Amino acid sequence: MADNVDDANDMAELHLAAVLAKAKPSLPPLTGHCFYCHAATPERFCDADCRDDFERDQRRTLMRKRG
Template sequence: MADNVDDANNMAELHLAAELAKAKPVLPPLTGHCFYCHTPTTERFCDADCRDDYEREQRKIMMRKRG
């Protein structure tokens, strides 16, 4: 039998999953250039460092929007 704590944990998990689903970034279409440093590439990012920096900046922007 579930108690109040279990019910609260289940609700928190559902809420977190819903918020994470809304927070997924939408990447623009491929342009032939890295989204972060604008180096010519066939991928969205020229390397993992640019990808990580881009994602970090996007999280900062989202946090500023949320307050």
């Protein structure tokens, strides 16, 4: 039988999981191409500019969804 502490811990775990899911954007698996400009690269992005532009676009999309 669960007591109040167990219930509180369960709620805290659910809350933490939700916060982490929102905070950490999920990136698609490596494809051999830059996610932003589609240039061939063994990494997710060919350079820091493409990474920054991709993250900026993701934030803009998220802000549009939130209203």
